[in-house]
Amino acid sequence: MINHWVRQNFAAGDIVFKEGDMGHDAYLIERGCINITINRDGEERVVASLREGEMFGEIALIDQMTRTASAIAIEATTLIPITRDLMVSKLKQSDSLLSHMLEVVVDRYRDAMDNHAPRAPELTGPRETGMHNLRDYAVNQLKMAQSLSDALERDEFLLYYQPVVYLQDGRLAGFEALIRWNQPDMGFVSPLGFIGIAEDTGLIVPIGRWVLATAITALGQFQKTMDAQHPGNAGLFMSINVSARQLQELGEVSEIAALIRDSGVDPRRIKLEITESALIDNPEMAALSLHKLKELGLLLAIDDFGTGYSSLSYLGQFPLDTLKIDQSFVATMREKNASLRITRAIAGMALDLEMNCIAEGIEHASDIEALLTMGCEFGQGYHFSKPLSEAQAQEFIKRRAVPVSGANPSG
Numbered sequence: 001m002i003n004h005w006v007r008q009n010f011a012a013g014d015i016v017f018k019e020g021d022m023g024h025d026a027y028l029i030e031r032g033c034i035n036i037t038i039n040r041d042g043e044e045r046v047v048a049s050l051r052e053g054e055m056f057g058e059i060a061l062i063d064q065m066t067r068t069a070s071a072i073a074i075e076a077t078t079l080i081p082i083t084r085d086l087m088v089s090k091l092k093q094s095d096s097l098l099s100h101m102l103e104v105v106v107d108r109y110r111d112a113m114d115n116h117a118p119r120a121p122e123l124t125g126p127r128e129t130g131m132h133n134l135r136d137y138a139v140n141q142l143k144m145a146q147s148l149s150d151a152l153e154r155d156e157f158l159l160y161y162q163p164v165v166y167l168q169d170g171r172l173a174g175f176e177a178l179i180r181w182n183q184p185d186m187g188f189v190s191p192l193g194f195i196g197i198a199e200d201t202g203l204i205v206p207i208g209r210w211v212l213a214t215a216i217t218a219l220g221q222f223q224k225t226m227d228a229q230h231p232g233n234a235g236l237f238m239s240i241n242v243s244a245r246q247l248q249e250l251g252e253v254s255e256i257a258a259l260i261r262d263s264g265v266d267p268r269r270i271k272l273e274i275t276e277s278a279l280i281d282n283p284e285m286a287a288l289s290l291h292k293l294k295e296l297g298l299l300l301a302i303d304d305f306g307t308g309y310s311s312l313s314y315l316g317q318f319p320l321d322t323l324k325i326d327q328s329f330v331a332t333m334r335e336k337n338a339s340l341r342i343t344r345a346i347a348g349m350a351l352d353l354e355m356n357c358i359a360e361g362i363e364h365a366s367d368i369e370a371l372l373t374m375g376c377e378f379g380q381g382y383h384f385s386k387p388l389s390e391a392q393a394q395e396f397i398k399r400r401a402v403p404v405s406g407a408n409p410s411g
């Protein structure tokens with residue numbers, strides 16, 4: 001990782017940057033003094049004298065245009081540069097509305113400067129394009145949030161269902177419901193591209209409600225097909241992803257209890273998947289919600305296990321049924337010994353804690369044997385099936401609900 005905090009030392013008279021240079025860094029003065037000067041009619045005029053703790057160069061850093069002034073050390077000075085990469089990564093982690101506001105403020109500042117002291121055109125550098133263009137990024141995020149808020153009403157979401165199988169014989173055990181957004185201009189948008197925005201804006205709450213209702217209804221339909229095709233089957237489960245923001249609300253249980261009652265589906269067939277990081281963000285609240293949901297009879301799974309740096313002592317506080325081993329370990333198990341060992345350790349821990357275990361991201365048949373030896377009961381991944389539309393899932397139930405590990409594997 002780049003160290004963004006490498007100090008730079010300047011002697012009296014050293015130029016930090018000149019008017020017209022491209023702005024890549026802002027600077028924090030740790031020690032010393034900096035004069036900010038502008039050149040008017042061939043004469044350098046000091047417009048500010050800055051000392052310890054003050055910052056300069058931030059405007060050009062943000063909008064990636066040329067410097068509108070020069071900075072000169074007037075005594076021995078130490079600066080902490082704040083790089084553009086750091087700024088970009090901070091902005092991307094921040095709220096899209098806030099980063100857009102920042103862009104607008106910078107624009108207004110530039111306009112005000114232009115009105116008061118018109119800049120020569122050659123001082124105006126080209127704007128950056130592509131991924132690093134913060135303005136495009138912020139506007140894009142805002143547009144996305146806007147169209148996301150209409151998407152529910154416009155019926156643009158749908159669920160896909162990825163089969164989860166018994167590793168022992170490939171029999172279908174259940175599905176994981178995965179949301180898709182069919183956006184009229186952009187086409188299918190991956191949940192990785194919008195779940196974060198939905199969480200930031202709070203839209204995840206109504207979207208999550210829709211996911212729950214839709215997935216529970218689908219489970220009822222899938223179980224009907226299962227019963228018709230394979231009488232006496234063990235029953236399918238439906239895994240539903242729940243984000244941190246939804247957990248508290250779900251803990252109030254009346255809504256989900258009503259959903260389950262109305263659907264007639266057995267609550268012991270509905271599995272809520274909560275990521276490890278959602279649990280450790282607020283463990284007390286999470287434990288409270290999970291215990292209430294457990295009382296309703298629901299199954300609970302911890303998702304992406306191994307990626308959230310949780311303290312293992314938390315695990316015992318949560319009434320969990322299933323541990324999902326993150327696909328980053330499973331996918332690299334064959335070539336990386338460390339992944340293999342981590343997968344084995346996680347599977348062993350699940351057994352010790354009397355949970356069952358689902359390995360995610362299985363893409364190769366050769367992984368199945370290893371996972372079975374580790375005591376992992378369930379698997380999910382492209383090797384068995386990609387996520388399927390509701391109609392395709394119905395077909396899958398008809399074809400694959402019986403053991404497939406024998407002489408005639410299909411699909």
Ligand code: C2E
Nearest residue numbers: 178179190191192195211241242243361362363380381382
């Ligand atoms: P996740 O819960 O870990 O879901 C598994 C993701 O891995 C899915 O991506 C799935 O399509 C993908 N996957 C499954 N098998 C394989 C494989 O063998 N190889 C590879 N490379 N990938 C595989 P997807 O559908 O894009 O979902 C991404 C994430 O979005 C999910 O990760 C979940 O965190 C979130 N998400 C999806 N649907 C919902 C939802 O309804 N609500 C919430 N809150 N989050 C959701």
Ligand code: CA
Nearest residue numbers: 176241273303
């Ligand atoms: Ca999941």
Ligand code: CA
Nearest residue numbers: 303304324360
């Ligand atoms: Ca996962």
